Each structure stands twice: as structure tokens, then as C-alpha cells.
Amino acid sequence: MRVSVVVPFHKGIHYLEDCLESLSKQTIREFEVILVKDRVEEEIDQTVAKFRDKMEIKVVSNEKKSGAAAARNLGIQNSKGDYIYFLDSDDYIQDDTLESLMKKMCDEKADAVYGKTKYTWLNYHNFFITEEAEYEVQEYTGDWKKDLILQRPEFPLITVCNMLVKKGILFDENLQIFSDVPYLSRIVNSSQNIVYCEDAVYIKRRHNDEIQFPSLSYGDRKDYWEQLGQSLLKMQEDVSADVKDSVDKKLFEYLSEKIQNIRQDRAETWQKSIFLNLHLYIKTISEETINGMSKSGRLLARAGKADEISKWKRKAHSIWKKRKLIRVLQDRSYRMQTITHMFFQKFSQKDNWIVFESFLGKNYSDSCKYIYEYLLKHYGDQYKFIWIVNDNSIEIPGNPVRIKRFSFRYYYYITRSKYWVNNMRQPKWFDKRKEQVFLETWHGTPLKKLVFDMDDVFSATPKYKMIVYSQSRNWDYLISDNPFSTEVFQSCFLYDKDKILETGYPRNDILYAPNRDELAASVKAKLGIPKEKKVILYAPTWRDDEFYDQGEYKFQLKLDLKYLREELGQEYMVLLRTHYFIADSIDVTGMEDFVVNVSKYSDIADLYLISDICITDYSSVFFDYANLRRPILFFTYDLEKYRDVLRGFYISIEDDVPGPLLFTNEEIVDAVKNIDKIEEQYRDKYDQFYERFCSFDDGHAAERIVERVFKN
Structure with a gap:
């Protein structure tokens, strides 16, 4: 055998x-x-x-x-x-x-x-x-x-x-x-x-890569429904009655789910590819089988038995309209999207309106903040500024229009404004107007594999890569911090190099500000950190396989804060800054004299200024922090899993990063106590890293972007 x-x-x-x-x-x-x-x-x-x-x-x-x-x-x-x-x-x-x-x-x-x-x-x-x-x-x-x-x-x-x-x-x-x-x-x-x-x-x-592997999603083929009809007719030539009954039920369960796509086909496609091919097969379905179908399946099957295409189309259209109406009534977000398309797009576009959004409206921060502040200072009387920010307590200079994400005013302003500056992806349903300009600042130099450079993304939707591809087609500009990022962005987003702005990140301008020491002192005082204390910033990222829902990740703190306080508490304080995707809140009760949880602090650049040491894992924060040329430690307790199972890296984390890889709390403490030796040991590697990843940053990135995008 x-x-x-x-x-x-x-x-x-x-x-x-x-x-x-x-x-x-x-x-x-x-x-x-x-x-x-x-x-x-x-x-x-x-x-x-x-x-x-x-x-x-x-x-x-x-x-x-x-x-x-x-x-x-x-x-x-x-x-x-x-x-x-x-x-x-x-x-x-x-x-x-x-x-x-x-x-x-x-x-x-x-x-x-x-x-x-x-x-x-x-x-x-x-x-x-x-x-x-x-x-x-x-x-x-x-x-x-x-x-x-x-x-x-x-x-x-x-x-x-x-x-x-x-x-x-x-x-x-x-x-x-x-x-x-x-x-x-x-x-x-x-x-x-x-x-x-x-x-x-x-x-x-x-899979969720329908762009590079289109055969994985053959539902978009022009001959999809014709092929389906031919397949069914071929099957009935020699199929037994019980198999046919099972296939019929599964088929109409599928058709009733895909009805919206059918309904939207053109009349000629209906005539040749859908109705005529499926009609011949549907005529062979027994009433007993039809009675065992769902309501929408029964409606489609009985309409499909009719000789007139118009009856089938009316039923398909009726089912589609009913489902759309239910969704509109039940889903507030969908209601607002409908209003946007039906109403706001009829309004004229405002060429001097600029919308800013940072981290889904959670912060006033990142490159969006520094582009805004440059515009406000130099061209404040020429533009109307709109900030998407969900927390009214967040202070924003210049008195811009403040709107909450997905509010009625949100849809109004993103539709009418000529410019949208964002450091994340825009909503997948957003229909950019022809003359609108979308400036994608992105939110970091890529360490972890992204989108089309990942095999498949198991924490994302099946359509993830298709969605990102569609969204990135609407980016008029994408900011890059270095030649390395430019190359990666072309690969991971399948993005045109000519639309990438190699300007450096505006969010790093503050790290080169002439008054950065004064700014650091004010931030330290604001957080209640004694002047004589040195500061360790711990900024870990999320794990793709530990999540509650999309965009809501679990996190288990592996850094032993009590042990660190015993060993380092006389000289240091720790700033705990978890990623904005992490839903779990870290309880630091009883350690307030040593730990400050700054996970909700708006702008991490402020925290860089006051930190003497940065500890991270696989977060891209170290690319930005390296502009200060201060020590960086890497707490990589799950390196093998993160590198080989979850994501993979664009660089060799063992060979390229400007600091030691540490795997235990004892190693962390020892490195901090001997930080001068660490600095000396990694000096040459740090210089190479700085030249490769920080060479564009000089404190003038926002200026370069404004002159290129808004004034050119």
C-alpha cells in the first residue's frame, strides 16, 4: 500500500x-x-x-x-x-x-x-x-x-x-x-x-494577506459566481440525493451571508454569471430542503426558482436593505459613517483647516504635537486647528477646536478639513476626498516586523493586511526617521518611496531643544520626583498572543519593583510606562516613594528628558531615547518566544542594540549599579547605532515637514 x-x-x-x-x-x-x-x-x-x-x-x-x-x-x-x-x-x-x-x-x-x-x-x-x-x-x-x-x-x-x-x-x-x-x-x-x-x-x-497572496481570497474574482454555478451543475451529474441535500443547505447558508456582494453586481453580471448559472441548479432543490433553511435562505431559494431575474434581484436587495437598516439602527458608529457619506461630503472643503490626532485621541503627544506647535508659533493666524482628544483635562496650547473621537463633530471636521495629521492608521471606512492631504507621521522606528513583513498576524482580523493596504493608499506622505525606516516602510506597507519624507521625527525635536534642562526640571517637579533622585524609565511593549480583544492586550509585570526598591531605592526612582495598547493597570500601591506609574502621561518625550537610564524590551522607545546618548538596558526575559514565535525583528537584537540584553531582575540591578562600566563597554556600539538610526534628528524635523507639506 x-x-x-x-x-x-x-x-x-x-x-x-x-x-x-x-x-x-x-x-x-x-x-x-x-x-x-x-x-x-x-x-x-x-x-x-x-x-x-x-x-x-x-x-x-x-x-x-x-x-x-x-x-x-x-x-x-x-x-x-x-x-x-x-x-x-x-x-x-x-x-x-x-x-x-x-x-x-x-x-x-x-x-x-x-x-x-x-x-x-x-x-x-x-x-x-x-x-x-x-x-x-x-x-x-x-x-x-x-x-x-x-x-x-x-x-x-x-x-x-x-x-x-x-x-x-x-x-x-x-x-x-x-x-x-x-x-x-x-x-x-x-x-x-x-x-x-x-x-x-x-x-x-x-491568512490575512490578500494583496501578496490573492489566491487566498478568490471571492473577488470576476467569474466567482459563474464558477460557483458551474461547480454545482457539475456536482449534480453524479451526486447522491443525501449529499446534494447537505450541499444545498450549506450553499444557501453561505449565499445568505454573501448577499450584499451579490446585490451590488452589475446587471450584466447578474444576467450571465449569477442568475442563469445558479437558477439551473436552484430549480433542482427540493421543497423539503428549502424548508430546512434559514429565513433568508428560503427567500433566496424560492426567488431563484423563478424564471425572472427581477424577482431574485428584488429579494436579494430586500435582504441586503433589511440587514443594513438593522445595522444602522443598532450601531452608532455605522450611523455616523452613513451621515458622513450622505451629508457632510456635500459641504465644501476648508483649505485652511488641519485635524490632528495622536494615539487614537488618547494623547496630546508625538510628532503630531510638535508639528502643531511649530505651525501655531509660525503660522497660527493662517490655519484653523482641530485636535481629536477624548480627555478634556489634557492641556493643549493655542485654544484649538477640541473634538472627541467618533463624535458627531468628529465626522464633520475630518470630512471638511483639507489636512489630517495622524500617527496611527485612520478608520478603515474613512473615504478621503480628492483634494484632502493625509500626513502619516507613524509612531516609531520599526523594530518588530510589521504588516506585509509578517507571515500572518494571529491577533488581527482575517482582512488585516488588506485593510492596512487600503488605508496606506490614502497616505499622501509618510514620515521616516532614518534610511533604515524608509526601506522598511516600503516593504511593510508596500509604499512608494517617493511619498516618504526623510525628515527625522518631530517628536524628537524636544530632545535637542536648547532649554531641555529647564523643561526636564519642570517635568520632574510636576511628577513629584525629588531633584536629587536619579530616574529609571521602564517602558515595555505588549505581547501579541496575550490579549482580551483587538487593541486590548494583557500584561504581566516581570520587573520585580519591590526587589529593585530594596537594592536601588536610595538613589533611584522608577517611571513605569506601559504601552497604550495594554489594558491591564499595574498596581504600585505601597511603593509610591519609588515608583510613579506614568502610563497615562500624555507625552513620553517629557519622560525621556528626566530619565537617566531607559529599560525596555522590544518597544521602539530606545530608538528615540538614543538621541540623548544615555544608557539603555534591555529586559528581554522572553526573547526567544518574541523573536521566533510572535513577531520577529528587523535588526539583530543580540548584535545591533546599544546596550546589554538582561534576563533576570538580578542582572538588571547589577547593570544599574555598574552603569558607568556599561556605558564604556557599549560606547562604540552606541556611536554606530546613533549614526544609523538618529542621524536625521536635529531639532528641526517639524520645520522641514511644515515647509514641505503645508507651505510648498
Whole structure:
């Protein structure tokens, strides 16, 4: 008994490597791998060569990209095995999956065997060191109709992957997508005994990069609905009644969810691609099946049985309108967005209005603050300034218009103002007017991998990368602090270099201010820190895998403040500054004489000025703090996990950072007590770091930006 594993490949060599590695680790050797190159643009020979001595691999090529069906058929036709197993090149399997399937096939005398699928954002290595909660598992019953069709997350995820089947059946190559459904129906129709194998685990990788890997989101294809209709018609040629009933229910569950997209198609598309193709199939659905559908599914099915396209369109439009109305009534944010599009965009644009927003309206800080203050000082009578700030107690000079984020006035001002200066991404629904100018200051030199430089982002939405891509297309300018950042921003945002302003960060202008010592003294007094005390700033970042919800992260303090107070309390005080994404509040009760929690302090640049030492982990604060040339310590107690599992870095944190990596509280205390030796030890590395990352900062970044964006 020999198995041929068919792996079609088009794009994503880092995914393919995980896939092949999982096959090389299988507990049996009685299998071959048929790797089908489907119009491949990447060089994969070296990757394949690494595994040739571990398993039998045959590489075959399609002359042109022709879809999964043709690629799989080519794999089947070049196979030597008695059984076929399909594995997508961006997925991987557990080490004993093939052995478990083969054993089950023999023991049960089965015609086909299917296994369990787990869904994850993690790569092959990281998946097997995480807790059970890090992935999702579909519930399995042992009833193949439920497991393979009804309980799939959605209709397009009905798949033949993780099935061991007898060789002989081919796919319909006319179907570019949805070819699995008719293939599965033929497998079922020719099988007497289909068995579930719990031990055969297939790991399906979730993705959120529809820009660089568009095949992962084929719902946007122009021929999407035509392909769906053809697939369904092909399926019914040889499908049994019970399978058809299951597919029908899953199909209309899917259609009722996707109705908004259907409704928005043009009339010609309706005529050719949607109605005519689906109508022929819908006519075959029994009343009993229709009665078992949801209300919207029943409405669509009965309308689709009619011979007139207008009836189907009216029902689709009615369902879409009803859902939109419910959302408008229930969702205040959606109501305001609707008002913006329907009402405020009819107003004229104000060319001298500038909106500023820092950290989602939480602060008066960052580069936005210093651009504003330069404009206020030099051109204050030429502009109307609007600040998005949620806390009315925050002091802002110059008496600007103050608005709360997502208030009625917020929508009014962001729609009418010509300029918007922001250090974060704008709301995904924001529709920038043609003459508006969006200045993206960003909020730090990138250390951690961002957006398109990350494999996949498991704490984000499935559409994350598509959303960021769309948002960044509306940035007229993006500020860079150094050549390194310019290169990264081009990569991580897929952004045009010509629109990047290499000016330095305005937020660092204060670090070069001639009166910075006086400013530091006033900040120190404001926080109640004695003049004679030295200050340690501890500014950790969040962990991607520890969160309550999007943008709300957990944080467990690893720095032992009580121990530090015992050892350093006579000479130092600690400023605790957690990241603005961290939802947990750190309790420092009883340590007020040693610790000041400044997590809600508006502008971290003030804290840099009064700090003698900065301790951080993977936060980008050290890039800014380095402008002061003061000591930096790195408390990297979870370095291996953060670097290899969660994010990854753009630089070598072991070789490039201007200070020691410390892993225990004892090491922290020892470094602080010997800070002069640390400074001397890292002097040359600090100089190199400063030249690489701080060379643009000179106290005049805001001036350069204002002259380029607002006055040029």
C-alpha cells in the first residue's frame, strides 16, 4: 500500500518549506510527494533539495497557471501510489497523519478516510509548542456528511484535503475554483465505506494577506459566481440525493451571508454569471430542503426558482436593505459613517483647516504635537486647528477646536478639513476626498516586523493586511526617521518611496531643544520626583498572543519593583510606562516613594528628558531615547518566544542594540549599579547605532515637514 501526496504550489516559499518539513517528519516512509509547480515565479530548487534525502519528491510543472484542479490532476497522473492524499502547499500535517490514515484504511477496509482539521495562524515549528487554545478545531461526529460538508466553517472550505482516497478519479479542469465539491461528490458516490480518523491531523493555516497572496481570497474574482454555478451543475451529474441535500443547505447558508456582494453586481453580471448559472441548479432543490433553511435562505431559494431575474434581484436587495437598516439602527458608529457619506461630503472643503490626532485621541503627544506647535508659533493666524482628544483635562496650547473621537463633530471636521495629521492608521471606512492631504507621521522606528513583513498576524482580523493596504493608499506622505525606516516602510506597507519624507521625527525635536534642562526640571517637579533622585524609565511593549480583544492586550509585570526598591531605592526612582495598547493597570500601591506609574502621561518625550537610564524590551522607545546618548538596558526575559514565535525583528537584537540584553531582575540591578562600566563597554556600539538610526534628528524635523507639506 503506497500513498502519493499531491502538493500544488504557486506562491509562498516560506509556506512550502513548512509543508515539506511536515512531510519529511512523517512516521512512515511508504509515500511519495508530487510537487506540482503551477506557474511558479519563485526559485524553489534549493528548498526542495533540502528534503530530497528525507523522502521521495517528484517535481512536475504546469506550463501556465490553471488552477488547483489542473494542478492536482497533473499530480495524480504522475503518481505511482495506490492512494492519493491532497495537501495544500500553505498547510502542514502532524507527524503521524499519513500513518494513521493508512492504518485506518486497512483496519476498517475503507474506501476513503478523512481526518481532523485544526486552524491556526502559526507556522510549523511554533504550532507544536503552543497551548491547545492557540488553534481552533472543527467539531467532528464521525458522520461524513456533517464533518465534510455541513460543519465546515463556510461553503468554500468544503475540501478534499486531509482525505486519503483511492487513485482513479480526476478533477474537472474547467473549474478554476470550487472544484473540490464535485470531486468530493464523485468520491462519495463511488464509496461504500467512508471512515473518520481522529488521529490524522491536518493544520490549516489562516491568512490575512490578500494583496501578496490573492489566491487566498478568490471571492473577488470576476467569474466567482459563474464558477460557483458551474461547480454545482457539475456536482449534480453524479451526486447522491443525501449529499446534494447537505450541499444545498450549506450553499444557501453561505449565499445568505454573501448577499450584499451579490446585490451590488452589475446587471450584466447578474444576467450571465449569477442568475442563469445558479437558477439551473436552484430549480433542482427540493421543497423539503428549502424548508430546512434559514429565513433568508428560503427567500433566496424560492426567488431563484423563478424564471425572472427581477424577482431574485428584488429579494436579494430586500435582504441586503433589511440587514443594513438593522445595522444602522443598532450601531452608532455605522450611523455616523452613513451621515458622513450622505451629508457632510456635500459641504465644501476648508483649505485652511488641519485635524490632528495622536494615539487614537488618547494623547496630546508625538510628532503630531510638535508639528502643531511649530505651525501655531509660525503660522497660527493662517490655519484653523482641530485636535481629536477624548480627555478634556489634557492641556493643549493655542485654544484649538477640541473634538472627541467618533463624535458627531468628529465626522464633520475630518470630512471638511483639507489636512489630517495622524500617527496611527485612520478608520478603515474613512473615504478621503480628492483634494484632502493625509500626513502619516507613524509612531516609531520599526523594530518588530510589521504588516506585509509578517507571515500572518494571529491577533488581527482575517482582512488585516488588506485593510492596512487600503488605508496606506490614502497616505499622501509618510514620515521616516532614518534610511533604515524608509526601506522598511516600503516593504511593510508596500509604499512608494517617493511619498516618504526623510525628515527625522518631530517628536524628537524636544530632545535637542536648547532649554531641555529647564523643561526636564519642570517635568520632574510636576511628577513629584525629588531633584536629587536619579530616574529609571521602564517602558515595555505588549505581547501579541496575550490579549482580551483587538487593541486590548494583557500584561504581566516581570520587573520585580519591590526587589529593585530594596537594592536601588536610595538613589533611584522608577517611571513605569506601559504601552497604550495594554489594558491591564499595574498596581504600585505601597511603593509610591519609588515608583510613579506614568502610563497615562500624555507625552513620553517629557519622560525621556528626566530619565537617566531607559529599560525596555522590544518597544521602539530606545530608538528615540538614543538621541540623548544615555544608557539603555534591555529586559528581554522572553526573547526567544518574541523573536521566533510572535513577531520577529528587523535588526539583530543580540548584535545591533546599544546596550546589554538582561534576563533576570538580578542582572538588571547589577547593570544599574555598574552603569558607568556599561556605558564604556557599549560606547562604540552606541556611536554606530546613533549614526544609523538618529542621524536625521536635529531639532528641526517639524520645520522641514511644515515647509514641505503645508507651505510648498
